[in-house]
Amino acid sequence: MKMIRITCPACHVDSQMSIKDDLFYGPFVCWKCKKKMILRIEHQQVTECTPIDDEEYYAQLNANHIRRY
Ligand SMILES: [Zn+2]
16 A cells, blocks of 8 residues: 555645555545546556546546545
């Protein structure tokens, strides 16, 4: 289990997320401003952080079968 720090692209507040694997891809919501985004984490590094709208967020939730940590 690794703690990954994610800096929100909208409000620049840090969030922390724990992941079990080296790779993560899925939707993420900022705890502060509730901005929704798509995250890709590879080898404990955030390699993609793309803001998305509600519609895309829920589509991703349904599409990805996100592992719930
Ligand atoms: Zn934010």
